[in-house]
Amino acid sequence: MQTITDLFPRGEANTAYAKYFTGNSWLNMLSTEGVAIGNVTFEPGCRNNWHIHHATAHGGQILLCTAGRGWYQEWGKEARELHPGDVVIIPAGVKHWHGAAKDSWFAHLAVEVPGDNTSNEWLEPVSAEEYDPLP
Numbered sequence: 419m420q421t422i423t424d425l426f427p428r429g430e431a432n433t434a435y436a437k438y439f440t441g442n443s444w445l446n447m448l449s450t451e452g453v454a455i456g457n458v459t460f461e462p463g464c465r466n467n468w469h470i471h472h473a474t475a476h477g478g479q480i481l482l483c484t485a486g487r488g489w490y491q492e493w494g495k496e497a498r499e500l501h502p503g504d505v506v507i508i509p510a511g512v513k514h515w516h517g518a519a520k521d522s523w524f525a526h527l528a529v530e531v532p533g534d535n536t537s538n539e540w541l542e543p544v545s546a547e548e549y550d551p552l553p
Contacts, residue, residue, distance in 0.1 A: 419462060420522035422485035426457040428525075438467045438540045440549075441517075454530040460488065464524075465517025465549060468493065468541040477510035477533025481526045488524030489552055490516045491544075497552055500524070510536075515544050519552070 429446025432439065441464025449455040471479050481490065483504040490506050491497040493513035500506070500516070508514055510533060518524035530536070 420486060420519075422459075422523040422525060424459070424525065425484040426525075426527070428459050429457060432458070435466075438469070439517075440465055440467075440543055448527070453532060456528045457484075457525065458528050459525040460486075460518035460523065462518050462522055463520050465489070465544050466515055467543045468513055468515050470513050470539045470541070471508065471510050471530075471536065472539060473510040473533030473536045475534040476531060477536045478512070478531045479508040480529040480531060481506040481508070481516060482529065483524075483526045486524035487519040487522040488517055488526070489519060490514065491548075499553075500526070513541065517544075520550075 427446050428444045432443040432445040442461045443464050444459040446457040448457055483500045483502055485502055488500040489497045490500055
């Protein structure tokens, strides 16, 4: 099982959003002024539900991968393996999920892109049929 060295402090258990995750995660908000930036750490096998970042203009999210190995997938597309240094730009309105590989911890900075009338819509969990075949 691959472990990680935290680049940023791990923070507290992500209990506020636990109902939107399969497995355990930790959240440390690095910035809440101007641009929200959270350091999110996933235990092996943890992933968030499918979700959409809505905005009437601009918005979306940027993931800056900092440790471990993980996955990102947009609805209707193949999953993309993630490693430290990878950047994922997620436009507003795109249904997606992200999380750790089965055998590795994973951490990323989640940067909320400022926009007009932004909101997050949490959807269904990523099913075992979608996740389990990933290496």
